[in-house]
Amino acid sequence: MSELATRGGETWVNSPEEAEQLVAEMAATGVDGIKSHGVNSSEIYLALLESAARHGLPFDGHVPYDHNSRNAELDRVCAGVDCWNDFRTMEASALAHVEELIKVVEWSDDSSRQASNESIRQVAQDAAEDGLWVTTTIHLFRSTVDQASDLEGTLAEMEDVIYVHPGVFDSRWGPGANAYADLGSRPWYPEYLTAQEKMLLALYESGALLMSGTDATLPVLVPGFSLHDELETMADVGLSPYEVLRTSTYNPAQYLGELDEFGTVEAGKRADLVLLEGNPLEDITNTRQIAGVMARGRYYSRADLDFMLDLVAQDYETVKTTQTLVKIAFPVVVVMLLVALVWFIGRRRKVSQTSV
Numbered sequence: 327m328s329e330l331a332t333r334g335g336e337t338w339v340n341s342p343e344e345a346e347q348l349v350a351e352m353a354a355t356g357v358d359g360i361k362s363h364g365v366n367s368s369e370i371y372l373a374l375l376e377s378a379a380r381h382g383l384p385f386d387g388h389v390p391y392d393h394n395s396r397n398a399e400l401d402r403v404c405a406g407v408d409c410w411n412d413f414r415t416m417e418a419s420a421l422a423h424v425e426e427l428i429k430v431v432e433w434s435d436d437s438s439r440q441a442s443n444e445s446i447r448q449v450a451q452d453a454a455e456d457g458l459w460v461t462t463t464i465h466l467f468r469s470t471v472d473q474a475s476d477l478e479g480t481l482a483e484m485e486d487v488i489y490v491h492p493g494v495f496d497s498r499w500g501p502g503a504n505a506y507a508d509l510g511s512r513p514w515y516p517e518y519l520t521a522q523e524k525m526l527l528a529l530y531e532s533g534a535l536l537m538s539g540t541d542a543t544l545p546v547l548v549p550g551f552s553l554h555d556e557l558e559t560m561a562d563v564g565l566s567p568y569e570v571l572r573t574s575t576y577n578p579a580q581y582l583g584e585l586d587e588f589g590t591v592e593a594g595k596r597a598d599l600v601l602l603e604g605n606p607l608e609d610i611t612n613t614r615q616i617a618g619v620m621a622r623g624r625y626y627s628r629a630d631l632d633f634m635l636d637l638v639a640q641d642y643e644t645v646k647t648t649q650t651l652v653k654i655a656f657p658v659v660v661v662m663l664l665v666a667l668v669w670f671i672g673r674r675r676k677v678s679q680t681s682v
Contacts, residue, residue, distance in 0.1 A: 359383050360385045362385070407431075410427075422541075423463040439514040459537060489550075538556050557571075602616060
């Protein structure tokens with residue numbers, strides 16, 4: 327595994343001892359938490375988890391690959407329900423996506439990646455009993471179906487795509503760069519998506535601890551806007567509007583141990599509020615009808631919010647225009663340099679011949 331920092335660069339870890347040292351170094355820099363991603367070895371995963379606990383850092387992420395039934399090419403230390411039971415013994419406090427539970431659930435059909443209903447219910451009940459926090463990330467996998475069937479059409483219909491940085495769009499979202507379009511076309515994908523939605527509903531019915539999440543900026547998830555998509559997808563799967571709202575308010579505050587600070591509307595708590603035009607308990611899509619936002623005691627009207635969004639869109643349009651000009655100008659400049667080089671070489675030869 328490696329540490330990929332926003333400041334640039336990677337630090338590769340090859341042993342539990344190196345993992346512990348990395349967490350200690352990260353803690354010293356003041357990071358907010360540790361997330362596991364791409365960890366092949368459960369020994370390294372456990373070292374990260376335990377080291378994060380010693381430093382008082384929240385820990386979540388993906389299950390280790392050697393417990394992941396999707397990775398047939400890797401040496402796994404378990405199979406089926408044994409993977410889940412062994413993972414439980416590690417006493418992880420959180421997982422980054424509902425999908426992670428499907429990776430360790432017992433499948434009734436490996437080729438279609440169809441999970442048995444009994445296995446899903448059991449894992450959900452165990453997760454609730456263990457107090458395991460699970461972030462949802464369901465809309466991403468529904469959107470993958472749309473990307474696979476008509477990526478260009480999906481992007482064309484997205485009004486909020488103007489808030490995506492052109493560099494992100496070109497490198498991850500657009501045709502030719504979008505890996506999720508290929509993922510959604512796999513024969514086993516429909517059953518895999520169904521299994522995740524069944525798991526989310528089972529977690530909800532079991533009383534498990536859920537938090538909303540979108541995994542932005544994966545395609546086609548625009549930060550902020552994609553949260554509304556996530557809430558609506560959760561409601562469509564079967565969660566009540568009230569419980570859907572809790573996944574973005576009360577529950578995250580509880581997870582962070584900050585309920586005294588935020589998570590509910592009460593006197594003395596931090597003034598972080600969203601004023602809506604409609605009641606989201608009646609229709610969860612009303613979360614999009616934002617009249618204003620109070621952030622840390624400062625109020626932003628709808629006009630203020632639109633102004634800030636316009637600035638982002640204008641900035642990204644400028645970047646896009648600059649990139650386009652560079653693409654056009656680059657070959658012209660190259661040709662001019664080649665012409666100049668040929669002229670220079672020819673001139674040198676002519677001068678040399680004259681001297682002789």
